[in-house]
Amino acid sequence: MRSRGKSDFAGLVNYITDEQSKEHRLGAVQLTNCEAYSVQDAVSEVLATQFANTRAKNDKTYHLIVSFRAGEQIEADTLVAIEDRICKGLGFGEHQRISAVHNDTDNLHIHIAVNKIHPRRNIIHEPYYPHQTLAELCEVMERDYGLQQDNHMPRRRGAEARAADMERHAGIESLIGWIKRECLDDIKTAQSWAQLHQVMRDNGLELRARGNGLVVVAGDDAAVKASTLGRDFSKSKLEARFGPFEPDQAQQAKPCRQYRKDPVRLRVNTTELYARFKSEQQSAAANKTAALDKARWQKDRRIENAKKKGKARRAAIKLTSGRLTKKVLYAQASSALKADIDAIQKQYREERQAIHETHGHRTWADWLKREALQGDTEALAALRAREAAQGLKGNTLKGEGQAKPGHAPVIDNITKKGTIIYRAGASAVRDDGDRLQVSRESDQAGIQKALRMAMERYGERITVNGSPEFKARVIKAAADGQLPIRFADAGLERRRQALANGENTASAKTRSKRAGVPPIGQPPPPVRRNRLQSLSQADVLHLEGQAGKTPTPPPRGPSEQERRKAKLRAEMDAKRAKRQQMGRSL
Known part of the structure; x- marks a missing residue:
């Protein structure tokens, strides 16, 4: 990320390692190429390295964000490998860095704070055209690690890209987006400057000359370059079609429609x-x-x-x-x-x-998110109706039937797409209004809480999507907790019933045991095993009817170890005698 001012490494690290009163925001924090073992000591070490370079005038800190597709859950080892490959690809393989995994949005992402000053050579490294390098690295790693494919090179540039970002993140319709949705087709049909100005007036717009080009101005002085609407609307292309530019001389009448900074159209009334x-x-x-x-x-x-x-x-x-x-x-x-x-x-x-x-x-x-956190259901519905909101993927649970409201779970955070993140013990459960997603690190207790939540919020008929391992854990959690649910998949439901019946039978057998009596069909305890077999190996054997007679044990020869010791002792004695004889001869 580029910033207009020089960044502060300590402030950046404080931000990426701050939990912000959210239990599941901060994931693993990793120190790389640092001699220190704590975050604060590592920050001091990096600042000392940056202070040693007095010639560099550029920003000495590089802030990199690695984000994954919504709903994608990555193993911790894979995240470490991805971070290492990206930093090496940018030329920061030997540089000091501090990274932190964040889970508080719909997209799992890693913040990486890199010291651009080399720790030994004390020279600054500035990656050359990093966007192209990052795009190539991401495409390769998506194939290597089986990640979801994404577009890494922007399809829009300049003002059009910034307008699309504003609509997605702020939720307010941009002037470019409004023109393309409402009146771009009418503008394309104009055959002269007069017709073009008339279309502009009907839509509350005005075409003006500015500098060496043309701009489209709305009623509230919001303006965009005409060429942003398309290459055919640049000044040179329009003058080639209609002749030299002619300003609009007509009186501005009341337009049929007009651009206003309203929210992007949603499926609900806001x-x-x-x-x-x-x-x-x-x-x-x-x-x-x-x-x-x-x-x-x-x-x-x-x-x-x-x-x-x-x-x-x-x-x-x-x-x-x-x-x-x-x-x-x-x-x-x-x-x-x-x-x-x-x-x-x-x-x-x-x-x-x-x-x-x-x-x-x-x-x-942001306002909708704040209102949703305060319990406003209309604001939550508006967040979920945004175009950017998508359904959860991965290991998910979906309930159908009659909901059974129970205890209210603790909300950890709500994302801008309307996904509620609940606290479930040491794990997190995400709810998008249609299904629940269980984090990869969840234990059996967390999965049980997720099943109860799905039953209470959506119904007792549960649909399970995800890996075979996750489905097996869900079946075991449902059987262990004796939850009154049933799975939509017939195979999963049969396995759940078989496991539940097996546990009930085992518990009944356990209750029927008597003290000191082992159950039938189970091996005896170790102290009672192999008693008859050991009698044949006893040194003294007493048989009834032959009292007083003690059989003489068979003679036993020297063992293999004793024979080897005797042979070694004889060889040593022979060598000693030979040395003594040689000493006398001298």
């Missing part, structure tokens, strides 16, 4: 919601100013009270005796006053930050 949104945005600035003034006034009063308290303390110290004692007490009073003022200033900064977050400007999609 008129009332958008009216509330506009009203809050108009009053947000005034409310923020009033809240900031109040916070500033409270801060000044607290500082004034702290100073009065310090003044009274110094007056009391003045009445004491002893020069050295007064000096110590005055120092303590000064330190206490400074600490009080620092605490007041810190509290004021926190209040200002909270005010900016509460009364700050929000996009339409």
Whole structure:
């Protein structure tokens, strides 16, 4: 990602490693090419490396985001391998970096903070045309790791691409999008400058000359280049068709339709919601100013009270005796006053930050998300009706039938596509209003909670989609929890019933056991095994009717180990005797 200003490595790492009061936002955090073992120590190490380079004027931090398709769940080892290959492909294989996996959106993604200064050579590395390199790397890794195919090179460029991004992320219809959906066909049918200006007037638009080209201006002064609508609408192409440009001289009449910055058309009616949104945005600035003034006034009063308290303390110290004692007490009073003022200033900064977050400007999609988190069902339905919203994929559960409302699960977050992320023990469950998705790291307890949630919210007839391993875990979780559900798939339902009946039979056998009596068909305990077989190996055997007679055990020869020891001892004695004989001869 490129930013206009120079980024701060410490601030970036604090952001990507911050849980933001969300239990399942932050995944694995990895330190690479760092000598430190903690995040804070690694940040200090990177800052020291960046400080060693005094010649580089460019940004010394590289922020890379690796995002996957919605609903795609990747193994931890695969994520590490993908990160390593991407960084090596960009030339950052030996550079220090800190990465963190985020799970708080519909798309699993990795934030990678890379130090562009080499840790040993202390020179800066700037990747050459990284977008092309990243596109090629992603295409190769999608094939190697079996990931979903995606488009890595933009099909739109310039203003058209930015307008599409605005519609997708903010949810507000852009001028380019409105023209293409409402009146582009009429504009194409114009055969002269007069007809073209007439079409523009009918739609509340105006074609003007600006610089060396043409722009299309709407009523609220929103403007786009005419060539953005298509190559045939550039000034040179239009003049080749209609002759030199002729400005519109006619009086502007009331248009048949006009562009307004309204939400992108959805499957649900959002008129009332958008009216509330506009009203809050108009009053947000005034409310923020009033809240900031109040916070500033409270801060000044607290500082004034702290100073009065310090003044009274110094007056009391003045009445004491002893020069050295007064000096110590005055120092303590000064330190206490400074600490009080620092605490007041810190509290004021926190209040200002909270005010900016509460009364700050929000996009339409962000406002819907906030309202949905506060329990507004209409806002949640509007989020799910957006064009960008898609159904969950992967390991999913879908319920049908009569819902059985039960306990209310804890909501961890809601994405801009209307997906609710619930807390389910150590795992997370996602709900898009139609089905539930269980995270890959979920244990049996998490799957049981997901099954209960699907039964309570959608019905007891459960449809399971996903890998065979996930289906087997779902069957076992349903049988272990004795949940009153049934699977839509006949094969899964038979396996669930067989497993449930088997566990019931096993529990009945366990209850029928008597103390000290082993069940029939099971082997005896180890202390009672092989008793008769060991009698034949005993040294003394007593037979009835032959009391007093002890059979003589058969003679036993030396063992193999004893024979080897004797042979080795004889060889050593022979060598010793030979050395002694040679010594006498000398």
